[in-house]
Amino acid sequence: MIPRWRHRGLRYLNQAIRYAWPGLYTVVGLWFFLVPWQGSRKWIAHRGTIGIVGPAIERLLTLAPIQGGAAALTLGHTILAASEETFYDSWDHEYVHVRQYERWGPLFVPAYFISGWWQWMHGHHPYWDNPFEVEARNHPSEPMSEPCSSSSSSSSASSTSSPVQTS
């Protein structure tokens, strides 16, 4: 038995670790909101993640090493998406990647590329056969482990957004 207050404390600690462990990637993701890259973008807060969306991100994602470019890309708790619509459409899939970041922390990106490389070495597709992608395709909309994140963003998609214009 754990006293209620202590249980709560552990939950907050657990939450803090979940965000801090892949935190470096989240910071890199957020940086795309500020980087001087042509085109507008804005941010959206949604269920414990931050979306960075807009034409600037759309153009950036065309550089992704996937045929036709990527529609969305997860960096820690940041999800880069071509548009607001794409962000919400791909959220379930990308959120599985968020959970993978929470598990792997700083090791996630190397692990992702190594496993893609491993698939490629064995005659498989580095993206489609990558176990991280297979998991994301097979287990979408995994429910949040904490249904009551107490503060603001629990139920309704409380999206705060502020457009930012960059030259």
Ligand SMILES: [Zn+2]
């Ligand atoms: Zn994916």
